[in-house]
Amino acid sequence: MGETLTIDRRYSGPRLTGNGGYVGGVLAARLAKNERDPVEITYRAPAPLEVPLDIERQGEDRLTLRHGVTLICEARRAPLDIDPPPFTVDWTRAEAIWRDGGSPEGSSFYDCIVCGRGRAEGDGLRVWGGPVNGGGLSWSLYHAHAGHADAEGRIAPEFVWGTLDCPGAWAAQDPGDWRPALTGRLTVSILERPRAGERCIVVGWRIGEDGRKLYSGTALYTESGTLCAKAAQTWILLKDSAVPGAADLPRTLK
Known part of the structure; x- marks a missing residue:
């Protein structure tokens, strides 16, 4: 049996679909060698809750998440070139x-x-x-x-x-x-x-x-x-x- 992911309804985003950040974090943990390694998630369709979703690995650096024939998202190890602004908060x-x-x-x-x-x-x-x-x-x-x-x-x-x-x-x-x-x-x-x-x-x-x-x-x-x-x-x-x-x-x- 292949690798699957089931998203509990506690982790919902809009209405009855998974929150994108949470889903991305779960997939990143299965892909990155350590937490500092940036992972990019591209979302293609809302992730349904409480049903098994299929994880398909494509080498060491990529994977996809599918519900039947529907592509939910793609994950890959990728660079992150972004600098936050100076930390100044009231x-x-x-x-x-x-x-x-x-x-x-x-x-x-x-x-x-x-x-x-x-x-x-x-x-x-x-x-x-x-x-x-x-x-x-x-x-x-x-x-x-x-x-x-x-x-x-x-x-x-x-x-x-x-x-x-x-x-x-x-x-x-x-x-x-x-x-x-x-x-x-x-x-x-x-x-x-x-x-x-x-x-x-x-x-x-x-x-x-x-x-x-x-x-x-x-x-x-x-x-x-x-x-x-x-x-x-x-x-x-x-x-x-x-x-x-x-x-x-x-x-x-x-």
Whole structure:
């Protein structure tokens, strides 16, 4: 029997599909030789929950995830050339953004393990945030919880990947013209996983855009300013407000 992955419903993103960051982190752990090695995930279709998905390895540096004949995503070891901006955070303001941020009730992302406000402490990551200073930058607090830690008390890699996902959208978009979007590509390198109990922040910044593609970066820091992980992202603007099926994610993403 081949290698498979079943995504528990606890790790949902939009509605009844897997969170892209979490899924990417699980696959990266099966591909990278160590956590610092960047892994790039290209998402081709939403990942269904609670069903076995087939992992197909293509040498040492690539793998794919499929549901039957549907390609869900591709993973490969790839370089990550991205430099986070200087670490300057107003923590009082970041706390205020956290209290009002994230995905509210009525949103397709209300139950997202990363940004959903419908998730309880210790269940969801509760990385709630939003744009700063009119856009182009986002702050999202993250209170690292023991429920997501390994035996050594550090947050497990797949959850670190998760923290880096949603905040990129809040930086990439224009706050005055917000449009639903999903992760099209995510490349991550983990430098030092935070410990349970630490107060952290994810800083997101806008890089650019090309049609329906938005580009951003995210970086996870501890309160003392230690850089824990960084990511480069491509976001795909949806054609309407509905969460898309496979057809809405462009398969020509290069």
